Amino acid sequence: MTTTHETTIGLRKAAAAKTRAAALVIGVTKTAKGVQPAPGPSEDVAKAYGRSFAATVKALGVKGEVGDVTKLPGGDAVKADVIAVVGLGDADDDLSLETLRRATGAAVRALSDSATIAVALPADTPERIRAIGEAVLLGGYSFTRYLSADQPKPVEEVVLLTDLARNKSAQEALAIALVVGRAVNTARDWVNTPAGDLDPTRFADDAVALAKGSDVRVSVLDEDQLARQGYGGILGVGQGSDRPPRLVTLSYQPKRKKAKTHLALVGKGITFDSGGLSIKPAAGMMTMKCDMSGAAAVAAAVFAIAELGLPIRVTGYAALAENMPSGKATRPGDVLAMYGGKTVEVLNTDAEGRLVLADAIATASETAPDLIVDVATLTGACVVALGTRISGVMSNDEELLETVPTIAERAGEAMWPLPISAEKAEKVKSSKIADLMQHDVERYGGALFAAAFLREFVGEGIPWAHLDIAGPAFNDGSPWGYTPKGGTGAAVRTLIQLAAERANSTG
Numbered sequence: 001m002t003t004t005h006e007t008t009i010g011l012r013k014a015a016a017a018k019t020r021a022a023a024l025v026i027g028v029t030k031t032a033k034g035v036q037p038a039p040g041p042s043e044d045v046a047k048a049y050g051r052s053f054a055a056t057v058k059a060l061g062v063k064g065e066v067g068d069v070t071k072l073p074g075g076d077a078v079k080a081d082v083i084a085v086v087g088l089g090d091a092d093d094d095l096s097l098e099t100l101r102r103a104t105g106a107a108v109r110a111l112s113d114s115a116t117i118a119v120a121l122p123a124d125t126p127e128r129i130r131a132i133g134e135a136v137l138l139g140g141y142s143f144t145r146y147l148s149a150d151q152p153k154p155v156e157e158v159v160l161l162t163d164l165a166r167n168k169s170a171q172e173a174l175a176i177a178l179v180v181g182r183a184v185n186t187a188r189d190w191v192n193t194p195a196g197d198l199d200p201t202r203f204a205d206d207a208v209a210l211a212k213g214s215d216v217r218v219s220v221l222d223e224d225q226l227a228r229q230g231y232g233g234i235l236g237v238g239q240g241s242d243r244p245p246r247l248v249t250l251s252y253q254p255k256r257k258k259a260k261t262h263l264a265l266v267g268k269g270i271t272f273d274s275g276g277l278s279i280k281p282a283a284g285m286m287t288m289k290c291d292m293s294g295a296a297a298v299a300a301a302v303f304a305i306a307e308l309g310l311p312i313r314v315t316g317y318a319a320l321a322e323n324m325p326s327g328k329a330t331r332p333g334d335v336l337a338m339y340g341g342k343t344v345e346v347l348n349t350d351a352e353g354r355l356v357l358a359d360a361i362a363t364a365s366e367t368a369p370d371l372i373v374d375v376a377t378l379t380g381a382c383v384v385a386l387g388t389r390i391s392g393v394m395s396n397d398e399e400l401l402e403t404v405p406t407i408a409e410r411a412g413e414a415m416w417p418l419p420i421s422a423e424k425a426e427k428v429k430s431s432k433i434a435d436l437m438q439h440d441v442e443r444y445g446g447a448l449f450a451a452a453f454l455r456e457f458v459g460e461g462i463p464w465a466h467l468d469i470a471g472p473a474f475n476d477g478s479p480w481g482y483t484p485k486g487g488t489g490a491a492v493r494t495l496i497q498l499a500a501e502r503a504n505s506t507g
């Protein structure tokens with residue numbers, strides 16, 4: 001049993017119908033003859049319910065669509081007060097882990113007022129247990145810190161009913177799920193915290209505080225140190241704000257064996273993006289507290305990788321600044337001297353993310369890591385290209401461009417490759433007065449231009465992938481599956497999965 005927030009999550013081998021709980025979650029699939037209970041414990045519950053189960057779910061209009069939740073009174077059939085029937089999609093399709101996660105997340109979201117929840121979904125492999133475990137935490141998330149009224153009590157206990165309750169791999173799978181789920185929720189908390197409260201200093205302080213009692217070493221460069229070391233990008237973006245920028249480095253090294261591979265993670269950490277002097281219209285600014293989602297993902301992932309004790313060296317960089325207009329702000333037309341010496345002509349102060357990332361990517365390159373991955377809510381253009389549920393992947397390495405989306409998929413996240421065109425790469429170098437041009441006046445292909453710019457700061461011969469999470473980082477719409485409103489924790493699971501797979505493949 002492990003406790004998180006106030007919810008205890010554990011495995012139990014028990015008959016679903018005889019399990020005492022406020023709510024019992026079962027799954028149904030769509031068939032030609034109407035909905036059917038999913039194989040396993042859901043079937044047992046339907047049987048205990050009796051012959052009226054089929055008629056009841058039909059009368060209630062249960063369709064079995066993934067994530068649809070319908071509540072039935074438990075009655076005398078089961079020991080739970082409520083049965084939550086969740087759709088698992090087509091019976092003919094193999095039940096994917098993502099379907100299981102979405103269904104679990106939707107069910108837990110619908111049962112936030114239940115003190116205890118028993119989950120009787122197919123949990124017959126460690127992989128499925130991990131998927132359900134993660135989704136319980138992700139779907140159960142809510143951000144209530146700023147609500148003054150009495151809050152409904154959080155769910156006290158969730159038990160996953162499984163025959164594998166005493167199986168070591170199943171228990172390990174749940175333990176991993178809890179670390180991963182908590183990491184995503186940590187990133188969500190950071191993103192959801194209003195920018196008025198979360199400035200670069202506070203974010204850095206939070207990272208330092210989290211490092212206590214973990215195997216992560218955190219160091220922070222303040223504005224004076226940044227100035228002495230020539231961090232023109234981070235300082236140039238941060239100088240319009242009264243609240244100074246920070247560069248936070250989070251280092252983890254496995255204890256037992258020296259790691260064979262070194263992964264560098266770089267996150268965009270704009271605690272608020274007003275656009276600066278190239279100010280955004282009101283509507284575009286509304287969600288811009290989310291502009292530190294990349295840094296939140298990187299920091300949360302490094303702590304999780306350390307907690308999991310993965311045999312890989314990881315260094316995370318959170319490039320933190322607040323992008324504000326003021327008499328001190330960088331002007332369009334100004335030239336910044338970036339970390340490492342390259343000069344950049346700033347043409348639009350709202351294209352600030354690439355400036356802070358450039359400094360951090362150049363810093364990461366100095367340690368010659370085996371791979372650099374940066375994560376950023378970088379461009380609206382990427383959202384235009386891929387929508388709000390798919391992140392863009394750009395890279396200087398053909399193989400990474402293919403593998404990163406597949407790694408993301410295994411982690412339960414959607415990412416898609418985009419090219420860095422020669423045309424954009426050329427434009428980046430077309431400034432008349434500086435080494436590089438920061439902004440392309442042509443709107444089209446803005447995600448590619450930004451990536452072409454970043455690539456200039458990657459050290460010679462270092463494989464690099466850039467994740468543009470501008471779409472998925474913040475859910476402006478309704479909650480769905482295990483995705484809440486607000487901060488989503490995008491990329492956290494992919495970064496952990498990437499570290500785990502790299503650690504494995506290099507021994």
Ligand code: BES
Nearest residue numbers: 291348350351352377378379380381470
């Ligand atoms: N933080 C924004 C990108 C963004 C947009 C994130 C929507 C999340 C949702 C970024 O700093 C930005 O302002 N980008 C500009 C770049 C442009 C000026 C070249 C954009 O996309 O409009």
Ligand code: MN
Nearest residue numbers: 273350351352
């Ligand atoms: Mn911007």
Ligand code: ZN
Nearest residue numbers: 270273291353
């Ligand atoms: Zn931004």
